[in-house]
Amino acid sequence: RAKQDGRNTYCFFESEMDALMKARRELELDLRSAIEKGQMQLAYQPVINSETLEIAGFEALLRWHHPQRGWVPPSEFIPVAEASGQICDIGAWVLRQACQEARNWPDHLWVAVNVSPVQFKHRDLIQDLNTALLDASMSANRLELEITEGVLLHNTESTLATLESIHSLGVSISMDDFGTGYSSLSYLRMFKFDKIKIDQSFISDLHQTQDARAMIGAITSMCENLGIKTTAEGVETRAQQDILIQQKCSLLQGYLFGRPVLSSELDVYRFAKQQQDYHTR
Ligand code: C2E
Ligand code: MG
Ligand code: MG
Ligand code: MG
Numbered sequence: 001r002a003k004q005d006g007r008n009t010y011c012f013f014e015s016e017m018d019a020l021m022k023a024r025r026e027l028e029l030d031l032r033s034a035i036e037k038g039q040m041q042l043a044y045q046p047v048i049n050s051e052t053l054e055i056a057g058f059e060a061l062l063r064w065h066h067p068q069r070g071w072v073p074p075s076e077f078i079p080v081a082e083a084s085g086q087i088c089d090i091g092a093w094v095l096r097q098a099c100q101e102a103r104n105w106p107d108h109l110w111v112a113v114n115v116s117p118v119q120f121k122h123r124d125l126i127q128d129l130n131t132a133l134l135d136a137s138m139s140a141n142r143l144e145l146e147i148t149e150g151v152l153l154h155n156t157e158s159t160l161a162t163l164e165s166i167h168s169l170g171v172s173i174s175m176d177d178f179g180t181g182y183s184s185l186s187y188l189r190m191f192k193f194d195k196i197k198i199d200q201s202f203i204s205d206l207h208q209t210q211d212a213r214a215m216i217g218a219i220t221s222m223c224e225n226l227g228i229k230t231t232a233e234g235v236e237t238r239a240q241q242d243i244l245i246q247q248k249c250s251l252l253q254g255y256l257f258g259r260p261v262l263s264s265e266l267d268v269y270r271f272a273k274q275q276q277d278y279h280t281r
Helices: 002-034 074-084 087-102 117-122 125-136 157-169 184-190 200-204 210-226 238-246 268-280
Strands: 040-049 055-066 070-072 110-114 143-147 172-178 195-198 229-232
Touching (some): 002 074, 040 087, 055 074, 055 087, 074 087, 087 117, 087 143, 125 157, 157 172, 200 210, 210 229, 210 238
Parallel strands (some): 055 110, 110 143, 195 229
Antiparallel strands (some): 040 055, 055 070
16 A cells, blocks of 8 residues: 555656756757757847946847747856756857857947756857857957856866966956855966955845945955955945945945846947936936
């Protein structure tokens, strides 16, 4: 009897798992043709200089419009693409696309591209970078790569060598989601990052707790001493903005300044003008 129940439970789980696996396989299959079918686009979110309140650059964020499912969030399809290895081709496309699009912007504006740990390890990233920059004839110092601690988790010689090669091209490197990992601080000793992006979880409770404010202040002054710029992610309120400026965070990013805008709808010149008008009002 008990055995019978156990068996039923097992069967139930199995079919649930089957459904999940099936959905994942379908997503993986659809991902294969997503780029060639024109379903992928980049959206750009402005990053603001906290001293001048002018736009300093944009972060490129990948968007997938699936014909049946509609917009699929990156949190859903990036892990699938990483598990299947498709992220390498997708990531190379993102690099090319971001450079092609940013070359038409005013040339004081940089573009930041997210690079997956899988892409970082399994592909000649340097080759992809070079091609993207050359084809767009964009200068390397306008490009920035955002990596997460997943890249540094296995601290091998080759990881550091790749980071150095990126730097020697003139491309900047930021550490994304700073503070969420296990040893964010120790990574700062391993490599000379140009910028860290303080994770939005630190920003969201800024106005509620004194601790959060002290933490931001400690991070920004440490980084200032190390010659590293700081970006606050997920800034949504004016109160947060004020505290972050007071705590000398170099750059601000979040819905307060603008949501990510699809490249097809983005007019960088008009956008920059509107931002200025808003802040001088
Ligand atoms: P991320 O790189 O940390 O990007 C920031 C995320 O925060 C974006 O979500 C952005 O839309 C969101 N965000 C920006 N401002 C605010 C705000 O004020 N409040 C809130 N609540 N959220 C805000 P998104 O676009 O859904 O991307 C999620 C993650 O997916 C990214 O986190 C990044 O890790 C990954 N991702 C996106 N595009 C790419 C890509 O081209 N390649 C790779 N490898 N990963 C990507
Ligand atoms: Mg990012
Ligand atoms: Mg982030
Ligand atoms: Mg994030």
